Amino acid sequence: MPKKKRLDIDYTFNFGLYGIISSLKAYKLAWEINRITAKNLAKMPDFEITNKKNITGHHLYYAVSNEVNSLRLFKNKPNEESESRELLVPEHAHFDFILYTQGDAYEDSNRLQQLLRNIPSVELVAFIPLAALKSKEHFIF
Secondary structure, three states, X not given: OOOOOOOOOOOOOOOEEXXXXXXXXXXXXXXXXXXXXXXXXXXXXXXXXXXOOOOEEEEOEEXXXXXXXXXXXXXXXXXXXXXXXXXXXXXXXXXXXXXXXXOHHHOOHHHHHHHHHOOOOEEEEEXXXXXXXXXXHHHOO
């Protein structure tokens, strides 16, 4: 019997993730982020994640990007009509939203966190270290 070979792919992750706790609706938080960062986050089609049992979860998200920078706001919990109840980042179930940043414009994480903390209904903003995050593969686009 021939031996099976396994191909392991090691990705490099060059993005940052921030967890946000807020009672705001997603569209209102996106509007507030647009206001403080002078960006134009726009609603995108639902972000789909299929788990190991082939059950798909749909997550609401807003995004703005160009050739160099990308900013995406995801709702951590799936939509009501999703088959799956799996969170986008299950290791951090307490976060309502996940902010994905990529590029030079968002390298100063302290400045971005301070801007987000200035939104009145944002209770907490925290950087999520990628080293210990098992669900970081969800953010490979």
